[in-house]
Amino acid sequence: MSTATEVVGAPAGVPRAPRTGAKKKRRGETRVAIYLVAPTLILLAVVIGYPVVSAIIMSFQKDAGLDPATGLFVAGGFAGISNYAHWILQQCLDTSGNTISCPPGNLGSQFWNATGVTFFFAVVTVALETAFGVWMAIIMNRTFRGRGLVRAAILVPWAIPTAVTAKLWFFIFATSGIANALLQTQILWTSDEWASRFAIIIADTWKTTPFMALLILAGLQIIPEDVYEAAKMDGATTFQQFWRITLPLIRPALMVAVLFRILDALRIYDLPAILTGGGGGTGNATTTLSILVVDQIRQGFNSASALSTITFIIIFIVAFIFVRVLGTNVVRTQQAQQKGAAK
Amino acid sequence: MSAIAATATRTVARDRAVAAVDTRAIAMKRRGRGRGIRTGISAAVIVLWCLAPFYWMIVTAFRDVGYTYDTAFWPTHVTFDNFTTAFSTQLGNHLGKALLNSLFIGVCVTAIALIIGIFAAYALARLDFRFKGILLGVILGASMFPGVALITPLFQLFTNIGWMGSYQALILPSISFVLPLTVYTLTSFFREMPWDLEEAARIDGCTQAQAFRKIILPLAAPAVFTTAILAFISSWNEYLISSQLSSDATQPVTVAIASFAGSQPHQEPYTTVMAAGTIVTIPLVILVLIFQRRIVAGLTAGGVKG
Structure with missing residues (x-):
């Protein structure tokens, strides 16, 4: 530690004399950084790296x-x-x-069904959560009495564990439950093919929209008010302001939020596993890829490993498309938001 | 020292708030009352949508099991029986034990993640080194890692070495998503800290390690505390891995609630489950509401779902 301290001796913010050399400083800081980062990387290698590698190896093995x-x-x-x-x-x-x-x-015959169900859930829930999230964020960004209450209320669904959320909506969607009572219907929310899918979509939207709204709100807050003032001077309508100013300016924050949610939605397990048990329709209307992996574990590790590797690759490809094709820069967007918030 | 920093932060926040209110007040006046009413209605809808299911859980938790499907919006047939049933070990409900398990697992995971992650976060926020961007990307990617990709090999490994159902079999996998979240959130917080104070301490003769321990650590305490809450919540809420790797003796609350027994056989124990859900949720909700501002800051900084 003491040698490292000598090397990085010069204060960071102060312009350094050329002889000290930024390169030398950087090399010194790299050495310190390695020691500081190493424990995290080693631990991640143990808890993520090892299982992933052994899953890949297992996926090429026959069942003993x-x-x-x-x-x-x-x-x-x-x-x-x-x-x-x-x-x-x-x-x-x-x-x-x-x-x-x-x-x-x-x-094995359920794979494409599960893939379809997983993507259906991901696309529909993320679309709904983005739309509602933008709306909630715009409301919370306004000044009105009771704004504190809204901001507090929105954290409640986020704080409830998903397992409890699933049980709560299981009760709401019971045949004689409050949902059917309010709608005056007799929908079999947990066993009908499409009703059970929408039960999960509704519960997931309830639970996760607040998180989207908070991320989008962080993006909204860095838009300076005078941009809107100028737009109003030029006679822009509220809709034009939203479409031409708000949306383009929150696009980076929105893309990051959507990326996080898509990746999260593709691994969905808790909600369908508890709310419908993956069932519905002819028995697998809500079986997602994660549920299929867990069902397979007790019938053969190697097949389960292959499926979990496929799931991982699917999620990786989706993330790759987002980052490379759509240009979502997670790290830079969040740094920009922090700078904006610090002003 | 930390008081000064806290005051400074607060002043900045207040100035910002005042400026925002000024410009917006003018704007509001010009737009007239119609928009104010629409905002009010929207706000009411949001609050209702977020709180109604939660309220329904609490109302049902206090409702007699014979009136499970009562649709009155206010509390009727109030009873505490559901809570007694939820803790009844005779019916096979180990809620008390499960709460302790969740608490123990959560504290262990949070402590390990914080102790290890704080160093990495310091380096990422403060030092200039090669591959920093890639490293941040890797850590962020790790937090988005699907739990199912870990569960099969861990299931086999823990079966082979006899860890199945042990606490360490539940703690280790949880670190896979809590540690990245911790590092990322802490890094975001550390970037905003007044590092000039560290340099001042260095000029006064502290080593970098001393400056970190005596100046930075006390200043960083609120950030570390917020991160600890987020880490604990995400560990507390974990279900997938625990549902497969825990035993009756070590299962956390999320698993316990999913497999609950009621007082009436052959009947879905809705009221009991709602009572258990209330017990599990209320401490979290209180915690979140008390530290609301910091948690929102931490959530948007880390951008990772709890």
């Missing part, structure tokens, strides 16, 4: 089992891509070891 001829326990050995083919191409093995297409009821 008893050899029918000898009665001895044998390791599975290399399986090639058969675990992936099981999910993506719905290939199963019959009792004599031939490759057949998976029978209905086998978890």
Whole structure:
């Protein structure tokens, strides 16, 4: 520590004499930084890196089992891509070891359904949450009596654990529950194919819109009021102000919020697992990819590993598209927001 | 020292608020009353939408189990039986134990994440080094990592080494999402701190380590505390990993609530679950409302869902 201290001796903000050299300082700070960052990286390597690597290795292994001829326990050995083919191409093995297409009821045949359900949830919930989030953020950005109450109220759904949220909406959506009583309907919210999907979408929207609204509000607060004053001088309507000023200016914050929510929505588990048990319709109307992985764990680690790796890759591709194609710069946007907020 | 900084922050905040109110007051007057009423109605709708389900949970928690489906909006058939049932170990509800489990796991995860993460956050906020941007990206990416990608190998590993259902089997995986959140939130907070004071201390003869311990750490206490709350909440709310890796003895509240038994057999124990939900939620809601401003700052800084 003491050598490092000597090297970074010059105060950071003060313009340095050229002989000290920014390069030398940087090299010194790099050394300190390595020591400071190392524990975090090592721990993350243990809790994330190790499981991911071993999941990938497992996904290429056959399930171990008893050899029918000898009665001895044998390791599975290399399986090639058969675990992936099981999910993506719905290939199963019959009792004599031939490759057949998976029978209905086998978890393998649910893959594309689960992928569809997961993306359906992600797109619909994030669209709803973005729309409501922008609306809530605009209201909270205005000055009115009771604004404190709104800002407090909006934190309540966020603070409730998702497991409790799921149970709460399970009760609200009970057949004789308050939702049907208020709507004067007899909808089977937790077992009908589309009703159960919308039950999850409604509960998720309730729980997560506040988070979106807060992120968007942070983006709204850095728009200076005089931009709107100028627009009004030029005769812009409220809608024009929103479309031409607010939306373009909060676009970076909005994109970051949408990215976070999409990635979060694609791994959705708690809400459907507790609210509908992944069921509904013919039995898997709300089975998401995460639910399918958990269902598979007890039927074979290696297939489950392949599926969780596929899930991970899907989420990674979506994130990549956001960052590369749509140019969402998470780090820079948040730094800009902080600078704006610090003014 | 921290009092001065706190006052300074408050003054800045107040100035900003006053300036905002001034410009907006003029704008409001010009736009007239129509917009004020519309804002009021919108605000009322938001408050109602956010609080109504929560209110319904509390009302039901105090309602007699025979009147589960009573649709009166105010409390009727008030009873405390649901809370007794929720804690009844005879019915197989280990809510008391589950609360302690959640508390223990949450405190361990938060402590580990803070102790480890505070150094990384200091480096990321304060030092200039290569690969800093990439490192921030990696840590942010780690917090978005899907839990299912970890669960299968961990399930097998913990089965093999006999950790299944142990506390460490629940604490370690939680670090995978709490540590990145901690580092990222702390980094954002640390960037805003008055680092001139550190330099002043250095000029007065402190080493960098001393300046950090004696000046920065006390100043950073509120930021660290806020981050601790966010970390604790995200650990407290975890369900996926715990539901697979915990046993009856170690299960946290989220898992306990999802598998609850009521006082009436063959009947969905709605009122009991609502009572348990109320117990689990009320401390969080109180905590969040007390530290509302800081939590909102932390949430938007870290940008990571709890």
